[in-house]
Amino acid sequence: MAAARGGNTTHTMNSSVIKVENISKTFGAVRAVKNLTFGVEEATCFGLLGPNGAGKTTMMKMIYARSPRDRDCNGTMDIFGFDPRTQELDIKNLAGVVPQEDSLDEELNVIGNLMIYARFYNIPRAEAIKRIESLLSFMELSERRHALIRELSGGMKRRLVIARALLNNPRLLILDEPTTGLDPQVRHVIWDKLRLLKRQGTTILLTTHYMDEAFAMCDKLIIMDKGEAIMQGAPAELLRQNMEAYVLEVDSAALASGVNGDLPAGVRIDRSHETVRLFADEVEALRTVADALAQDYHTIRPANLEDVFLKATGRLLNEVQ
Amino acid sequence: MKSSRPGLYPTLWRRLYSVWFRHMRVYTKHLFSNGFPPFLEPLIFLVGIGLGLGRFIETMDGLQYIVFLGTALPVTAAMWTSAFECSFGTFIRLEFEKVYDGMLAAPLTAENLIVGEIIWAGTKGLFFSLSVTVILLLFKIVHLPHALLGPAVGFLTGLMFGCLSLYITSFVKTINHFNFYMTGLLSPMFFFSGVVFPTSELPRVVRPFAEVVPLTHSVQLVRAVVLSNYRLRHLGDLAYIVVFIAVVGYLAVRRLTKRLVY
Numbered sequence: 378m379a380a381a382r383g384g385n386t387t388h389t390m391n392s393s394v395i396k397v398e399n400i401s402k403t404f405g406a407v408r409a410v411k412n413l414t415f416g417v418e419e420a421t422c423f424g425l426l427g428p429n430g431a432g433k434t435t436m437m438k439m440i441y442a443r444s445p446r447d448r449d450c451n452g453t454m455d456i457f458g459f460d461p462r463t464q465e466l467d468i469k470n471l472a473g474v475v476p477q478e479d480s481l482d483e484e485l486n487v488i489g490n491l492m493i494y495a496r497f498y499n500i501p502r503a504e505a506i507k508r509i510e511s512l513l514s515f516m517e518l519s520e521r522r523h524a525l526i527r528e529l530s531g532g533m534k535r536r537l538v539i540a541r542a543l544l545n546n547p548r549l550l551i552l553d554e555p556t557t558g559l560d561p562q563v564r565h566v567i568w569d570k571l572r573l574l575k576r577q578g579t580t581i582l583l584t585t586h587y588m589d590e591a592f593a594m595c596d597k598l599i600i601m602d603k604g605e606a607i608m609q610g611a612p613a614e615l616l617r618q619n620m621e622a623y624v625l626e627v628d629s630a631a632l633a634s635g636v637n638g639d640l641p642a643g644v645r646i647d648r649s650h651e652t653v654r655l656f657a658d659e660v661e662a663l664r665t666v667a668d669a670l671a672q673d674y675h676t677i678r679p680a681n682l683e684d685v686f687l688k689a690t691g692r693l694l695n696e697v698q
Numbered sequence: 699m700k701s702s703r704p705g706l707y708p709t710l711w712r713r714l715y716s717v718w719f720r721h722m723r724v725y726t727k728h729l730f731s732n733g734f735p736p737f738l739e740p741l742i743f744l745v746g747i748g749l750g751l752g753r754f755i756e757t758m759d760g761l762q763y764i765v766f767l768g769t770a771l772p773v774t775a776a777m778w779t780s781a782f783e784c785s786f787g788t789f790i791r792l793e794f795e796k797v798y799d800g801m802l803a804a805p806l807t808a809e810n811l812i813v814g815e816i817i818w819a820g821t822k823g824l825f826f827s828l829s830v831t832v833i834l835l836l837f838k839i840v841h842l843p844h845a846l847l848g849p850a851v852g853f854l855t856g857l858m859f860g861c862l863s864l865y866i867t868s869f870v871k872t873i874n875h876f877n878f879y880m881t882g883l884l885s886p887m888f889f890f891s892g893v894v895f896p897t898s899e900l901p902r903v904v905r906p907f908a909e910v911v912p913l914t915h916s917v918q919l920v921r922a923v924v925l926s927n928y929r930l931r932h933l934g935d936l937a938y939i940v941v942f943i944a945v946v947g948y949l950a951v952r953r954l955t956k957r958l959v960y
Binding site: 404441442443444445465466467469470471472473474476478479480481482483484485489492493496497498499538541551 | 707719723724727795798799800805960
């Protein structure tokens with residue numbers, strides 16, 4: 378783990394379009410973000426993964442100047458050449474933001490909502506209409522262009538907010554938990570759109586507390602907990618460097634009767650939760666354990682980022698803090 | 699898809715205009731339900747109180763009672779609408795609808811947003827006092843062309859109460875606290891600022907209070923302009939209004955900014 382901590386960032390810092398160095402944020406007595414350092418390369422997707430309250434949203438807000446970083450922290454931020462402390466409007470002009478809550482104007486219809494934002498970016502009317510049509514078609518909302526906000530499903534609202542964030546052709550797209558509360562099919566649609574944007578050159582920054590989203594979307598990510606970066610790097614690398622390849626998940630009661638003796642070599646066990654997890658690089662070793670169990674309440678699966686988080690913090694991503 | 703001014707964020711005026719435009723769009727979406735009551739309310743007031751009470755009170759401060767009362771109504775309408783807009787309205791946008799979370803992701807600073815809010819309050823003050831003026835003209839209480847200056851005072855009154863209400867809002871934690879503002883400050887102001895009877899009739903101890911509160915100066919100024927009856931002291935009223943907007947507006951922007959960006 379020590380090798381992964383911060384080790385992957387230094388050599389990419391020079392080509393990064395976002396450079397965050399040693400940034401902290403304090404609310405009263407709470408240090409929400411502690412000495413965070415990371416870099417994001419152009420046209421990549423960078424993720425902040427962590428449980429609720431880890432400081433992900435706070436970090437995002439500091440990037441688009443919605444929240445000032447601590448005055449006394451001697452860190453620096455460079456967002457496409459601009460400093461949020463003094464160049465707030467430059468950053469907001471080149472970035473599109475999808476906040477955690479949809480914040481749509483319920484009084485207006487789909488197009489009305491987008492027209493208001495076109496005004497914020499000072500896009501001329503004719504140009505705005507053209508751009509809105511193409512964004513609605515990109516987000517598969519064309520048929521709903523005159524619908525009222527309350528007539529939209531959660532997934533449609535989310536897609537509309539993403540369309541809104543894309544109005545000014547942002548070079549940087551910031552998404553705060555883009556698919557929280559959406560059904561799996563909608564999540565995949567949104568992920569596809571984001572991948573397409575990335576291929577077209579948009580840099581994407583997202584927060585999530587879903588390890589599958591982080592794994593599916595992010596080229597690099599930081600795993601955060603209590604304001605700190607636990608580790609950062611490419612998701613596959615993080616898995617390879619920190620985790621055994623396979624996990625056996627067993628109902629704990631079943632395990633108590635099944636595995637009491639010595640575990641096969643190379644098998645690690647985590648009993649901290651209701652579901653007991655056994656880790657090993659060799660799937661055969663886990664099968665041996667599984668075969669000895671009396672009941673069928675177990676699964677063998679490849680390890681994922683949640684297992685990394687569990688190993689580092691002793692907790693799960695969606696556990697109540 | 700190229701931006702009209704690539705790489706450059708909109709100018710200050712454009713940004714303030716865009717905030718104003720947003721409020722205008724949302725407000726005019728329900729033109730009938732939002733636009734009709736401002737005309738109906740002064741009508742009810744004039745018929746109900748002016749005509750009824752006017753039969754018992756013939757003159758007030760040298761004016762026919764319905765004229766005395768009617769000439770103050772453009773600014774009381776401006777006060778109520780701007781006060782509601784920047785208290786309940788702003789609080790709902792801030793805490794419930796989260797409208798500002800979206801807006802502050804666009805190229806707008808919190809200061810832009812709040813100043814835009816104040817200008818919008820002024821605009822609603824203008825519109826509401828204009829609708830009252832239309833009714834007053836129908837009743838032949840005021841006359842063209844100077845009656846049209848009334849809405850200008852309505853605009854200033856809207857700015858004043860927009861600033862004051864935003865300042866109050868910056869302290870408010872739950873929406874029910876606005877009840878204290880409405881019944882504790884605005885309602886007394888309505889009755890003791892020379893709207894229904896002259897402030898000179900107030901007990902000596904209360905009179906200084908009437909001179910301090912903003913509505914008194916709006917009322918004095920609007921009567922002067924719509925009746926074209928100016929005195930030197932009306933310059934003082936105008937100065938009060940301008941200073942009030944500047945000082946309270948500054949405080950409101952400073953405090954609310956801290957609530958939006960922290």
